[in-house]
Amino acid sequence: MQDETIRILVRRAMDMLSMSYVPYSHFHVGAALLTKSGKVYGGCNIENKAYSPTICAERTAIFKAVSEGETEFQAICIVGGPDGIVADHCPPCGVCRQVMSEFCEPDTFLIILARTEEDYKVYTLREMLPFRFDLI
Ligand code: THU
Numbered sequence: 001m002q003d004e005t006i007r008i009l010v011r012r013a014m015d016m017l018s019m020s021y022v023p024y025s026h027f028h029v030g031a032a033l034l035t036k037s038g039k040v041y042g043g044c045n046i047e048n049k050a051y052s053p054t055i056c057a058e059r060t061a062i063f064k065a066v067s068e069g070e071t072e073f074q075a076i077c078i079v080g081g082p083d084g085i086v087a088d089h090c091p092p093c094g095v096c097r098q099v100m101s102e103f104c105e106p107d108t109f110l111i112i113l114a115r116t117e118e119d120y121k122v123y124t125l126r127e128m129l130p131f132r133f134d135l136i
Contacts (some may be wrong), residue, residue, distance in 0.1 A: 001074070001075060001110060004013040005034070005075075006077070006112060006114075006117075006120060006122075008032075008036060008040070008114070008116045009032040009040065009075065009076075009077035009112060009114075010032075010077055010079065010114040010117045010120060011117065012030075012032035012040055012042055012077070013030040013031055013032040013077040013079045013114065014030060014073070014079055014086070014097070014114075015030065015042065016030030016031060016032065016043060016044045016057065016080065017029075017030040017044070017080070017084045017086070018046040018059055018088075020041075020044040020045050020046070020084065020104055021044070021045070021046045021047055021055070022045060022047050023047060023049050023102070024049075024051070024054075024083060025047060027045075027080065027081070027082055028044070028045070028080060028081065028082075028083070028084035028114070029044065029045040029046055029056060029057035029058075029078065029079070029080035030042070030043070030057055030078070030079050030080065031043040031044070031057040031058045031060070031061040031076055031077065031078050031079075031088060032061065032074075032076065032077045033061040033062060033065055033073060033076045034063060034074045034075045034076070034077075034093070035070045035072060035074065036071065036072040036073065036074055036075055037070065037072070038080055039065075039070065039072070041061045041062075041064045041068075042061060042064075043057045043058060043059070043060030043061025043062070044057050044060060045057045045080075046060060056093060056095070056096050057078065057080070058078060058092050058094070058096040058099070058100070059095070059096055059099050060075060061076065062076075062096075062099055062100065062103065063121060072103070073100075073103055073104050073109060074108075074109065074110065075109065075110040075111070075112060076092075076100070076109075076111055076112065077109075077111075077112040077113075077114055078090050078091070078092055078111070078112070078113055078114070078119075079114050079115075084114070086114075086115055086116075087115070088115065089094040089113035089114070089115060089120075089121060091112060091113055091128070092111065092128065094129075096126055097125070097129040097132075098129070098132060098133060100125055100129070101125060101129055102130040104125050106124065106125045106126035106129070106132075107124055107125075108124070109124065109125040110122050110123070110124060110125075111123045111124070111125060111128050111131060131135070
């Protein structure tokens, strides 16, 4: 993936931080999901008083895309931090990794964990989720 594409995804994920609804944790997460068709879907985390209905930024982005008919993805960029200040990389939770595995190819789908447009790490889905749950 080209550096410029990654920078576009990092900027979009950073922009999403301001949309996070996080009155309980104050931990903002932003995501930018790139489809194979070249569209970018943003996502933020949205919390709830009852806690378990909370949805992560990654799943917000994926479900927005799937609900619009997009089911083929190239990459997702994730940023996050307390009060929206991104001081470190923010890896996806296990539930989000499993949801990614529903739609994304393990060896080609890229998970980009960014601190800034220049400071990011790139992993394949297989690296992040070596043994996914499957119906066999
Ligand atoms: N969160 C995400 O948005 N993505 C993850 O992969 C892990 C956690 C959110 C959920 C909650 O709103 C906050 O971070 C603290 O757990």
